[in-house]
Amino acid sequence: MRSALTILGIIIGVTAVIAMLAVGTGARKEIAKQISSMGSNLLIILPGATTAGGVRMGSGTQPTLSLSDAEAIQKQCPWVSDVAPIFSGIAQVVYGHQNWSTGVIGSFPNILVVRNWPLDSGRPFTQQDVKNATKVCIIGQTVVENLFGSSDPLGKIIRINKIPFTIIGVLSHKGQSAQGQDQDDTIYVPVTTAQKKLFGTSFPGMLRVIMVKAKSSEDLPLAENQINELLRQRHHIGRDRENDFTVRNLTQIMEAAEQSTRVMTLLLGAIASVSLLVGGIGIMNIMLVSVTERTREIGIRMAVGAKTWDIRLQFIIEALTLSLIGGIIGIIIGISGSKILSILAGWTTIITPFSVLLAFGFSGLVGMFFGFYPAYQASLLNPIDALRYE
Amino acid sequence: MVQGSSNMSLIQVRELTKIYRLGDIDVRALNNVSVTVEQGESVAIMGPSGSGKSTFMHILGCLDTPTSGRYFLEDEDIGYLGRDELARIRNQKIGFVFQGFNLLPRTSALENVELPMLYNGISSRERRERAMMALKEVGLEDRWDHQPNQLSGGQQQRVALARALVNKAPLILADEPTGNLDTKTSAEIMEIFVKLNSESNITVILVTHEPAIAAYSRRTIKFLDGFIVGDTR
Ligand SMILES: Nc1ncnc2c1ncn2[C@@H]1O[C@H](COP(=O)(O)OP(=O)(O)OP(=O)(O)O)[C@@H](O)[C@H]1O
Ligand SMILES: [Mg+2]
Numbered sequence A: 001m002r003s004a005l006t007i008l009g010i011i012i013g014v015t016a017v018i019a020m021l022a023v024g025t026g027a028r029k030e031i032a033k034q035i036s037s038m039g040s041n042l043l044i045i046l047p048g049a050t051t052a053g054g055v056r057m058g059s060g061t062q063p064t065l066s067l068s069d070a071e072a073i074q075k076q077c078p079w080v081s082d083v084a085p086i087f088s089g090i091a092q093v094v095y096g097h098q099n100w101s102t103g104v105i106g107s108f109p110n111i112l113v114v115r116n117w118p119l120d121s122g123r124p125f126t127q128q129d130v131k132n133a134t135k136v137c138i139i140g141q142t143v144v145e146n147l148f149g150s151s152d153p154l155g156k157i158i159r160i161n162k163i164p165f166t167i168i169g170v171l172s173h174k175g176q177s178a179q180g181q182d183q184d185d186t187i188y189v190p191v192t193t194a195q196k197k198l199f200g201t202s203f204p205g206m207l208r209v210i211m212v213k214a215k216s217s218e219d220l221p222l223a224e225n226q227i228n229e230l231l232r233q234r235h236h237i238g239r240d241r242e243n244d245f246t247v248r249n250l251t252q253i254m255e256a257a258e259q260s261t262r263v264m265t266l267l268l269g270a271i272a273s274v275s276l277l278v279g280g281i282g283i284m285n286i287m288l289v290s291v292t293e294r295t296r297e298i299g300i301r302m303a304v305g306a307k308t309w310d311i312r313l314q315f316i317i318e319a320l321t322l323s324l325i326g327g328i329i330g331i332i333i334g335i336s337g338s339k340i341l342s343i344l345a346g347w348t349t350i351i352t353p354f355s356v357l358l359a360f361g362f363s364g365l366v367g368m369f370f371g372f373y374p375a376y377q378a379s380l381l382n383p384i385d386a387l388r389y390e
Numbered sequence B: 001m002v003q004g005s006s007n008m009s010l011i012q013v014r015e016l017t018k019i020y021r022l023g024d025i026d027v028r029a030l031n032n033v034s035v036t037v038e039q040g041e042s043v044a045i046m047g048p049s050g051s052g053k054s055t056f057m058h059i060l061g062c063l064d065t066p067t068s069g070r071y072f073l074e075d076e077d078i079g080y081l082g083r084d085e086l087a088r089i090r091n092q093k094i095g096f097v098f099q100g101f102n103l104l105p106r107t108s109a110l111e112n113v114e115l116p117m118l119y120n121g122i123s124s125r126e127r128r129e130r131a132m133m134a135l136k137e138v139g140l141e142d143r144w145d146h147q148p149n150q151l152s153g154g155q156q157q158r159v160a161l162a163r164a165l166v167n168k169a170p171l172i173l174a175d176e177p178t179g180n181l182d183t184k185t186s187a188e189i190m191e192i193f194v195k196l197n198s199e200s201n202i203t204v205i206l207v208t209h210e211p212a213i214a215a216y217s218r219r220t221i222k223f224l225d226g227f228i229v230g231d232t233r
Helices: A002-038 A067-076 A127-132 A141-148 A191-198 A217-234 A250-293 A295-303 A308-344 A353-380 A383-388 B053-060 B083-093 B109-119 B124-137 B153-165 B183-200
Strands: A042-047 A080-095 A098-107 A119-122 A136-139 A157-160 A163-171 A186-190 A209-214 A245-249 B011-022 B025-037 B042-046 B068-073 B094-097 B171-175 B203-207 B219-224 B227-232
Touching (some): A002 A250, A002 A308, A002 A353, A042 A217, A042 A250, A067 A080, A067 A191, A067 A217, A080 A191, A080 A217, A098 A141, A098 A191, A127 A191, A136 A141, A136 A157, A141 A163, A141 A186, A163 A186, A186 A191, A209 A217, A217 A245, A245 A250, A250 A353, A295 A308, A295 A383, A295 B083, A308 A353, A308 B083, B011 B053, B025 B227, B042 B053, B053 B171, B053 B203, B083 B094, B083 B109, B094 B153, B109 B124, B109 B153, B124 B153, B153 B171, B153 B183, B171 B183, B183 B203
Parallel strands (some): A098 A186, A136 A163, B042 B219, B171 B203
Antiparallel strands (some): A042 A209, A042 A245, A080 A098, A080 A157, A080 A209, A119 A163, A136 A186, A157 A163, B011 B025, B219 B227
8 A cells, every 4th residue: 555655656757758749749740731731841921021020011902923933832842842833812602502611812823732632533633724714523432522522523613702613523531730820721714714704803813822841841941042042032122121021831840740749748757757756865765764664674684694785685676576566557557548649639649669668667767766765775784783773 | 704613503693792872871781792602502691681681682683783793693794785685584494483473464464474484485375274283383373463452462372383383484583572461471472482493493592580491491691781691502
């Protein structure tokens, strides 16, 4: 009973270690997954300047990015492999008696390459479609579900803001974004179609975003520099004036997201170290009591020939046993707790053999470290004093 | 390295003094005690309470150290040995039997007898065999799995005896081994000591208050106020 209370600290500590590693690795994996679902090696160019604090002022309101900017980047930046301009808006979509409100994105055909998003069926629109502002569209899975149910949408005509569009392709399922948005609730159309036919704009050719894919992750900073230079030149921005656009690296955005899980990890880490410390002190305490209670036994063992390290090892092993039992219980609770956490809070938690080993190792270290002092005390006893101890 | 004599005695003690300091007063438990015991002797130590018998036995048993004086055991100068070397001596050369048995509680007789062999690297199988043999020697092999609280005083002392002889030590020290036992049981225990002494040539030194027990030994040393006042064979 006394031992059970003692190892409680170790149990909590090890549980926290397991949970910490599970949440940490889970979050990292989730973020990596989302980065790759967004598309890898991405740069996002937004209209409007960045202030020193990183808050964009009046983003999207200034018409500073245009289709010709996107075309220039595509032509003049060798580190860039694909450019996808984005002009988007919300539109009402109708098919038969069904209607649905969704985001319509106007872009180039290679948006699918940039976003790393294959089609389920049909074909992508072409550069020719962009040139002619054809009324064709590619629709996401959520739109399919809401307008067509289980029937095949390919070749059907839907009305987007009352204008008829032919469905030429269906996107594959992609799931939620890092911000929790349903990425499948979307429609892609040629960018020119969006600009000229769907959403009126007072600035012809204006874009909301330009998405750029670099040739490789090493080329990302080079591509970023090239784009900055090219756009400053094109926008006639003088030497000491600020950019009227912002280039964002997607990995930076994801790193910010990772920051918040790091806080959680740190918190759990703090709980882990405090309770391991408390547990260790508890073990030291119970071992000191045990040494006192068993002074006679120590005397007997010394009388028949136990050496210094025989006595020390005996008590260190006892402390180690206590802490490892606590460790095993903690690992079990930690694993099941992480499972429950991922069900209740919807976090991805991952338990690796390494984290189990680490937690086990930690509990062992605590046992050894805090078991040593009582063991050392026991080994210092004088045989005859220990034998005569009442 | 042995002063005076060159023959190899089992025990040579020269001017052994033990002083306990209690606050301001010094208690001289042993005063310049010198004695020699040969291999194979059986010695009874007698004397009134507080005369220093136990103190002497503890020093002989390497459980305690003298304030001054020298102690040679098989020509090894005990005064120069460290803790772990003393532990080795206790393990290999000395079997100690206490008045209060000093067995490990909640531990079977067999495991109690195995205890000394835990500390000299004997395989668990051989430990088992030798402990069983030692129990047989004291006539307790059928109680090997009993714990101390399931055994009578006499039986417990037999277990302690088996533990003392299991490492084949040349010297057995016993401080009032029959002090807690009745006359009949005492006699049984003494028979075992006599047998070990005569058959295995084990040197036996025991402390007793009873002349009847002392009579089992061929030599009697008398203590008084920390001095040896008689040594008869
Ligand atoms: N640890 C100790 N601290 C202080 N004095 C002690 C200690 N041990 C023994 N003494 C003293 O040393 C003297 C000798 O004690 P010892 O135990 O050797 O006597 P003894 O002959 O064995 O007596 P008994 O027949 O009662 O067992 C006594 O005066 C005792 O009070
Ligand atoms: Mg005594």
